[in-house]
Amino acid sequence: MEKRRTALVTGASRGIGRAIAVRLAKEGCNVAVIYAGNKEAAEETCRMIEQYGVESLCVCCDVSNPEQSKRAVQKVCESFGGIDILVNNAGIVKDALVLSMKEEDFQKVLETNLNGAFYMIKNTYHQFMKKRQGRIINISSVSGLMGNAGQANYAAAKAGMIGLTKSVAKELAARNVTCNAIAPGFIQTDMTAALPAKVREGAESQIPMKRMGTGEDIAAAVAFLAGEEARYITGQVLCVDGGLNM
Numbered sequence: 001m002e003k004r005r006t007a008l009v010t011g012a013s014r015g016i017g018r019a020i021a022v023r024l025a026k027e028g029c030n031v032a033v034i035y036a037g038n039k040e041a042a043e044e045t046c047r048m049i050e051q052y053g054v055e056s057l058c059v060c061c062d063v064s065n066p067e068q069s070k071r072a073v074q075k076v077c078e079s080f081g082g083i084d085i086l087v088n089n090a091g092i093v094k095d096a097l098v099l100s101m102k103e104e105d106f107q108k109v110l111e112t113n114l115n116g117a118f119y120m121i122k123n124t125y126h127q128f129m130k131k132r133q134g135r136i137i138n139i140s141s142v143s144g145l146m147g148n149a150g151q152a153n154y155a156a157a158k159a160g161m162i163g164l165t166k167s168v169a170k171e172l173a174a175r176n177v178t179c180n181a182i183a184p185g186f187i188q189t190d191m192t193a194a195l196p197a198k199v200r201e202g203a204e205s206q207i208p209m210k211r212m213g214t215g216e217d218i219a220a221a222v223a224f225l226a227g228e229e230a231r232y233i234t235g236q237v238l239c240v241d242g243g244l245n246m
């Protein structure tokens, strides 16, 4: 029997990350669920994963902390013997127009959304090189491609993730490790539920498909990029956005 693959998904306690974790379990992977503080939700994701007859592991880790990131990767590698699929999904928003955006809110969003992905990639890099196979998938955003008023910090971090993706793709291509980004549009999660109804309706009307996406829509793209059929795709940005960015 072929060895079961291991996926590490950051921000998998809720929203898009949970949908990705559950989908990868359905694909037959053991899944490590990284979360920031919401233990109950993370444990619920683990239960959902285990329904597919695979193993799960909950790890509390602030991805913006390089030491915690290192320890989390070590723990996952000790439990599962390595990582085959890394999904950098953890992210936060701290929206404001530039004029009123606090310096620390700019910094915090960069540290979590961009540095967090960099630390995870750095901490898994060596084992990916040794394995000579693997998949890295970074969850960026259409904001990183289009910009968005009120999201200078978030858009900068998400655009940065695209540069990170392409650089890592070039560094690891010869080792048979692919690195791609997914740029979701508006997706129904806690993050978008926090927006005022007026803003949400306005956003929906801008989407050619006239509806918000679901976590499962993003998870389907992750399953494709993590799968055997995507073996020759690297350094790409796949928009999953109902046509918003075209």
Ligand code: NDP
Binding pocket: 010, 011, 012, 013, 014, 015, 016, 017, 034, 035, 036, 037, 038, 039, 041, 061, 062, 063, 064, 089, 090, 091, 092, 112, 139, 140, 141, 142, 183, 184, 185, 186, 187, 188, 189, 190, 191, 192
């Ligand atoms: P949610 O706010 O619903 O969930 C965020 C997740 O990230 C939670 O699991 C949270 O853990 C985790 N997290 C937050 N900060 C940290 C941290 N410092 N360390 C570790 N984990 C952390 O977000 P979504 O599901 O909506 O978004 C997921 C990703 O998709 C994000 O990167 C977001 O930017 C991106 N995205 C989302 C879009 C949308 O419309 N929803 C559109 C485009 C991109 P905990 O539960 O413990 O707090």
